[in-house]
Amino acid sequence: MSKIKPFQLIIFAIIVLFFLFPFIGQTTIKKSDDDKRVDHITIQLGAELSKEEMPTVGFLHDLHTQAVEGKCATCHIEKEGSFVFEFKRTTEKASMELYHDECIACHVEKKASSEKAGPLTADCRSCHVAKEPIESSWTKLNFDKSLHFVHENSDRIKTKDTANKDNCSACHHKYNEKTKEIFYLKGEEESCAYCHKSEKQDNIKPIRQASHNACVTCHQTLKSEKTEAGPVTCNGCHDKKEQLKIKKRTDIPRLKRNQPDEVAMTGWQIGGEGTKNYMKGVAFNHKGHETRAESCKVCHHETLKKCNDCHKTDGGDSKGGFVSLEQAMHNPGSDRSCMGCHKTLTKNSDCAGCHFQLPAKKDNSDSCQICHNLPQAQLEIMDSKEVARKALTDLSKEYNRVEEDKIPETVVIDVLANEYMPSQFPHRKMVQAISLRVEKSNMAKVFHTDQAGLCMGCHHNSPKTPEPPKCASCHSKKGPAIGEGLDGRPGLKGAYHGQCITCHQKMDVKSVAATDCIKCHEKKK
Secondary structure (H helix, E strand, O other): OOOOOHHHHHHHHHHHHHHHOOOOOOOOOOOOHHHOEOOEEEEOOOOOOOOOOOOOEEEEHHHHHHHOOOOHHHOEEEEOOEEEEEEOOOOOOOOHHHHHHHHHHHHHHHHHOOOOOOOOOOOHHHHEOOOOOOOEOOOOOOOOHHHHHHHHOOOOOOOOOOOOOOOHHHOOOEEEOOOOEEEOOOOOOOOHHHOOOOOOEOOEOOHHHHHHHHHHHHHHHHHHOOOOOOOOOHHHHHOHHHHHOOOOOOOOOOOOOOOOOEEEEOOOOOOOOOOOOOOOEEEEEHHHHHHHOOOHHHOOOOOOOOHHHHOOOOOOOHHHOOOOHHHHHHOOOOOOOHHHHHHHHOOOHHHHHHHOOOOOOOOOHHHHHHHEEEOHHHHHHOOHHHHHHHHHHHHHOOOEOOOHHHOOOOEEEOOOOOOEOOEEEOHHHHHHHHHHHHHOOHHHHHHOOEHHHHHHHOOOOOOOOOOOOOHHHOOOOOOOOOOOOOOOOOOHHHHHHHHHHHHHHHOOOOOOOOOOHHHHOOEOO
16 A cells, blocks of 8 residues: 655645535625725825825714714804814814813713713824725615605795795705805706715815705704704715605606707708708607606706707817717617617517517618608797607607508417427517516607517517518527527527527516426427
């Protein structure tokens, strides 16, 4: 019997250790959501820390709010009837001494009263740690249409503009560069984020600071008046569980900003010269899109002005990042563009069964004509809004169903029948099921003006016709059952299974499981 060599023993020992202790060397422990906190704030003075300075301080805001029993004046100075959300000061500038003197003094006082207290003078590394032991679970609060409506209709929020009945002026304002004052202009309200960016720009407060100054101050004032109000703690707004408790309103009326119902989008000036070779104008249903969008910012990302104020036809404007109107509206990779948004919607379960298979670069000039449908001559002599309204009304009436008797009731698929019986495909029933899904969507009805176009969902490379060619016309019986052949097309078996199974999965069909083989073709006896 041969002896085991030393190096063989070492290798054997390593293998045994690996299987007995698989996590050796893995020191990182994944923290649960319960270990994370919403109120984690970083206190950092100056721009960047040099090697000689201490690390930044992680501060738990809600923990300290509880310690002072919700008395904001303990840390924040009150000015003109509201708190300034800077620590013990009214300006953004602070010093290390301010924090050391005020924070440690409070800790000493708490400790003297036998209360739980924070670190003292000699405990530098208790606050200044290189890596924070606590992770943040802070979640952005989405101030959606429901929350906006609640605030807009609250009789507890006092308006600053007494001439108007609504309270829009309580929050919305513009800034006068000359007088350095803010003022309200009715009908010009915009999203706060249009001026208040994520970082401070041109001495304009960042959105986080501006929101806290306005929202928390208002909530704090209402609470002091013993009136029902929103939260004043970090957890109340930025904890996921707390956000789910916010009641969603569904009966939300349209925002009041004198916006149009219909818009004629041209990209060229009506009445101008040299418009002959431009595309026809687009009738845009502004009201319809507005009611379905989460907010105006979905489309109007930098301002509520018209799209072509920034995105010029020739793309020559710095305000729009030199992105032309055509590029802005037809960018398939952007949710803010028409094509990008429509592309995203085709991923819904009612649409995905057909659209997942359609060629991405297939020429579809019919779609261009559906949107670009406003004749220039008509826009020259009629009010553009009226032209757009008429075009949208006519478009909503054009949906045509294929007569039932022209849809084959059953299609027998027997070209590959060998081990299994031919498949009895319920063709008419399937077409009618897809039609019902289409009719639920106004957008789908516009782009599928007749059911013949739906045939292209399965017959994805055939012309739009109620009698498309058979699948075997393009997919060979000898081609691969899985994957693509030399010409990029799967074989007939792969095409059938890839189309039918994936469609059932993407359209979330419950009545027939995607992998229920016997449901489609019984095995021969």
